[in-house]
Structure formats: structure tokens, C-alpha cells
Amino acid sequence: MSPRAVIVGPPGSGKTTIGRLLAKTLGVGFRDSDDDIVARAGRSIADIFAEDGEPAFRALEEETVATALAEHDGVLSLGGGAPLAKGTRARLAGHTVVFLNVGLAAGVQRTGLSSARPLLAGVNPRATFKKLLDERLPVYREVATVEVVTDERTPAEIVADLAARLAPAEAKE
Ligand SMILES: Nc1ncnc2c1ncn2[C@@H]1O[C@H](COP(=O)(O)OP(=O)(O)OP(=O)(O)O)[C@@H](O)[C@H]1O
Ligand SMILES: O=C(O)C1=C[C@@H](O)[C@@H](O)[C@H](O)C1
Numbered sequence: 786m787s788p789r790a791v792i793v794g795p796p797g798s799g800k801t802t803i804g805r806l807l808a809k810t811l812g813v814g815f816r817d818s819d820d821d822i823v824a825r826a827g828r829s830i831a832d833i834f835a836e837d838g839e840p841a842f843r844a845l846e847e848e849t850v851a852t853a854l855a856e857h858d859g860v861l862s863l864g865g866g867a868p869l870a871k872g873t874r875a876r877l878a879g880h881t882v883v884f885l886n887v888g889l890a891a892g893v894q895r896t897g898l899s900s901a902r903p904l905l906a907g908v909n910p911r912a913t914f915k916k917l918l919d920e921r922l923p924v925y926r927e928v929a930t931v932e933v934v935t936d937e938r939t940p941a942e943i944v945a946d947l948a949a950r951l952a953p954a955e956a957k958e
């Protein structure tokens with residue numbers, strides 16, 4: 786069993802929004818590794834970061850993503866930092882992985898000042914977001930088989946584009 790598509794990208798790129806809509810369009814189930822972590826830990830992500838620290842969160846995330854990759858055959862959205870784990874990058878090999886790209890301005894605007902995103906909750910979210918994008922772009926590109934620009938495009942437009950690009954080759958002939 787293998788997910789039809791795995792979605793990666795920075796916070797605010799639309800992994801949850803696009804993933805859910807893509808799953809509906811393809812008529813398959815949707816799963817989000819952030820939701821799996823919250824269900825498994827019985828605590829919010831902000832609480833796990835605050836109480837256990839980021840390394841403990843990342844270890845739990847790697848395990849949770851490995852389970853979801855093995856169990857789920859629909860659309861699977863990963864947490865924004867999930868591909869930072871070397872083991873997760875190795876597990877993603879051979880999967881259809883969609884990188885939702887978002888620029889600095891749109892990313893900052895979409896994530897706002899939400900305390901639900903502990904990595905962006907500091908005093909200068911714009912600078913933090915820029916650093917995160919600079920560090921992670923190569924990581925997202927390493928695992929992705931499809932890259933989609935999301936700036937100035939609606940979720941419906943992005944999903945229509947993606948659904949066409951993910952269609953099996955024979956369906957396009
Ligand atoms: N293409 C888009 N255009 C405009 N707004 C969008 C778009 N995609 C998502 N959004 C909005 O941006 C916000 C963040 O989207 P979403 O939660 O799907 O991102 P995410 O990648 O799952 O973030 P996180 O990594 O924090 O889970 C939401 O308010 C959503 O409605
Ligand atoms: O980009 C990140 O590192 C994160 C993104 C979210 O999806 C959560 O997984 C968590 O807030 C960390």
C-alpha cells in the first residue's frame with residue numbers, strides 16, 4: 786500500500802487545505818501527519834514543543850510519518866519540517882511527492898502570528914520564515930517528484946493542475 790500522493794512544503798503552503806481538496810477530487814481518503822501526532826500524543830503540537838522540546842517532537846514525527854506511509858493509500862500531508870529527518874527522506878524515495886512552494890510574502894501572510902505554529906511564534910516571523918525557506922527549499926526539492934507554485938493561485942486552481950499532473954500516463958493519451 787502506498788499513498789496516492791504525499792504533500793510537503795513550508796508552513797502556510799497549503800498542505801492541509803490542498804491535500805484535503807485533492808483527496809476529495811481524487812475520491813480517496815485524506816490524512817495529515819500533524820493530526821496523527823496530536824491524536825497519538827493527546828496534546829497539541831505547541832504543547833509538545835513547549836513541554837518536550839523540538840528533538841522529541843521530531844522523533845515522534847518521524848515514527849508517525851513512517852506509520853502513515855505504510856498504512857495510507859490516499860493523500861498524505863506531512864508536517865512542514867517532516868522531510869528534515871534523514872530517515873523520512875529515505876522512506877519518501879519511490880513515492881509521488883508534491884512540493885507546494887510558497888514565497889516569503891504569501892507564506893508570512895498565510896501563517897500570520899498564530900501561536901499554533903511554534904517555530905514562527907517569535908518576535909520576527911518574517912525573518913524566521915525567510916531563514917526556514919532558505920534552509921528547507923533544497924530539502925523539499927530533494928524529496929519532491931512534482932513542484933507546484935501556490936502564490937496568487939486559489940486552492941481550486943492548484944488542485945485542478947495537480948490532479949491533471951498526477952493522472953496516470955494512460956489516462957492522458
Ligand atoms: N492557495 C492559497 N491561497 C490563499 N490562501 C491559502 C492557499 N492555500 C492555503 N491558504 C490559507 O493559508 C492558511 C494556511 O494553510 P494550511 O493550513 O493548509 O497550510 P499548511 O501548509 O497545512 O500549514 P502547516 O504547515 O502549519 O500545517 C489557511 O488559512 C488557508 O486557508
Ligand atoms: O515547519 C515545521 O517545522 C512545522 C510545521 C507544522 O506542520 C508542525 O508539524 C510543526 O508546527 C512544525
Ligand SMILES: [Mg+2]
Nearest residue numbers: 800801802819
Ligand atoms: Mg497543515
